[in-house]
Amino acid sequence: xxxxxxxxxxxxxxxxxxxxxxxxxxxxxxxxxxxxxxxxxxxxxxxxxxxxxxxxxxxxxxxxxxxxxxxxxxxxxxxxxxxxxxxxxxxxxxxxxxxxxxxxxxxxxxxxxxxxxxxxxxxxx
Amino acid sequence: xxxxxxxxxxxxxxxxxxxxxxxxxxxxxxxxxxxxxxxxxxxxxxxxxxxxxxxxxxxxxxxxxxxxxxxxxxxxxxxxxxxxxxxxxxxxxxxxxxxxxxxxxxxxxxxxxxxxxxxxxxxxxxxxxxxxxxxxxxxxxxxxxxxxxxxxxxxxxxxxxxxxxxxxxxxxxxxxxxxxxxxxxxxxxxxxxxxxxxxxxxxxxxxxxxxxxxxxxxxxxxxxxxxxxxxxxxxxxxxxxxxxxxxxxxxxxxxxxxxxxxxxxxxxxxxxxxxxxxxxxxxxxxxxxxxxxxxxxxxxxxxxxxxxxxxxxx
Numbered sequence: 001x002x003x004x005x006x007x008x009x010x011x012x013x014x015x016x017x018x019x020x021x022x023x024x025x026x027x028x029x030x031x032x033x034x035x036x037x038x039x040x041x042x043x044x045x046x047x048x049x050x051x052x053x054x055x056x057x058x059x060x061x062x063x064x065x066x067x068x069x070x071x072x073x074x075x076x077x078x079x080x081x082x083x084x085x086x087x088x089x090x091x092x093x094x095x096x097x098x099x100x101x102x103x104x105x106x107x108x109x110x111x112x113x114x115x116x117x118x119x120x121x122x123x124x125x
Numbered sequence: 126x127x128x129x130x131x132x133x134x135x136x137x138x139x140x141x142x143x144x145x146x147x148x149x150x151x152x153x154x155x156x157x158x159x160x161x162x163x164x165x166x167x168x169x170x171x172x173x174x175x176x177x178x179x180x181x182x183x184x185x186x187x188x189x190x191x192x193x194x195x196x197x198x199x200x201x202x203x204x205x206x207x208x209x210x211x212x213x214x215x216x217x218x219x220x221x222x223x224x225x226x227x228x229x230x231x232x233x234x235x236x237x238x239x240x241x242x243x244x245x246x247x248x249x250x251x252x253x254x255x256x257x258x259x260x261x262x263x264x265x266x267x268x269x270x271x272x273x274x275x276x277x278x279x280x281x282x283x284x285x286x287x288x289x290x291x292x293x294x295x296x297x298x299x300x301x302x303x304x305x306x307x308x309x310x311x312x313x314x315x316x317x318x319x320x321x322x323x324x325x326x327x328x329x330x331x332x333x334x335x336x337x338x339x340x341x342x343x344x345x346x347x348x349x350x351x352x353x354x355x356x357x358x359x360x361x362x363x364x365x366x367x368x369x370x371x372x373x374x375x376x377x378x379x380x381x382x383x384x385x386x387x388x389x390x391x392x393x394x395x396x397x398x399x400x401x402x403x404x405x406x407x408x409x410x411x412x413x414x415x416x417x418x419x420x421x422x423x424x425x426x427x428x429x430x431x432x433x434x435x436x437x438x439x
Binding site for chain 2: 063071073087094095
């Protein structure tokens with residue numbers, strides 16, 4: 001995992017960035033679930049979905065893509081753009097869908113447990 | 126987009142990748158990063174950011190590019206090591222452990238369900254044949270045929286949705302697609318049989334089979350990987366371990382030997398059949414098979430190969 005030392009602990013972000021970072025693989029799989037996409041588009045989707053709050057480092061994403069491709073959860077292919085740089089597109093595989101579903105399930109369960117343990121009711125302590 | 130800011134990104138990437146042995150993987154990565162950075166710069170410029178500032182932002186957002194490169198370099202080394210060392214006792218043990226850890230038992234509900242469906246399908250097939258046999262009315266034949274096709278489709282779709290030790294389950298819609306295509310294919314075969322009783326059914330059957338074929342082709346073309354990571358890792362380790370992949374010349378030689386052996390065996394077989402009859406001539410084919418197996422063994426495991434490999438390594 002790539003971590004920029006300047007943005008570690010005493011941070012102003014109102015959420016746990018390292019916790020989010022731990023789910024990068026699943027987040028990318030989730031983005032790709034709808035349609036195939038390329039690096040910058042995936043980056044933008046994640047950034048915009050969080051309202052610009054959470055900007056994942058692109059370096060982290062490249063490591064994620066390589067891992068996902070190696071595990072066969074995602075397939076990569078070069079696009080045939082005529083102008084500008086060629087784009088590398090990523091497409092989720094059936095194995096990727098299964099892993100995504102499993103991870104979402106385990107996250108939902110974990111979240112419930114943590115909420116119970118922290119005595120959270122309706123999002124406020 | 127001006128060329129000044131372009132050269133900025135390009136220079137940055139050239140610097141970052143400088144001095145590295147450029148393999149295909151790194152070249153790929155560089156090209157990918159470059160095109161993504163260009164998109165980001167274009168977006169920033171669209172918001173009215175100056176080209177130089179846009180390039181600086183894109184570079185900053187990229188993060189630690191050396192870390193990505195380092196990862197990829199380590200990855201390739203690992204791969205080549207596994208290739209040259211071959212199968213060691215350690216990797217075999219690892220594979221066994223991986224298999225044990227990933228073992229998935231079939232669900233009892235699925236097993237009972239498929240057995241039941243198979244019994245129903247078998248009964249439908251028997252009744253179908255019986256009804257068809259007496260040349261009775263086609264209505265019950267169509268009914269039983271329909272039941273048989275439905276059972277086949279259901280078993281197919283249900284099986285594909287099961288997770289196994291090696292494979293992830295197929296998504297529901299895709300599994301149903303395969304099931305429908307299988308059902309249609311079975312339906313067609315039966316329709317062809319029933320066609321004895323009416324041509325209308327035959328026409329319907331042709332449409333059904335066309336649909337099934339198109340369905341299978343579409344599903345097959347769009348099918349993606351569903352192998353679990355541990356199976357893929359194992360395949361990677363075993364890849365190119367056999368002699369024919371390592372030595373294409375041996376593979377070509379083996380192909381020619383095989384052709385020669387079988388041409389000879391068949392020629393002798395035909396000759397013996399005409400001169401001495403069936404009682405003896407089959408021995409020619411048997412001899413051919415034995416010869417073929419000996420050649421296969423000699424090709425895959427040449428004598429003295431182990432010592433030679435040992436010598437080469439030292």
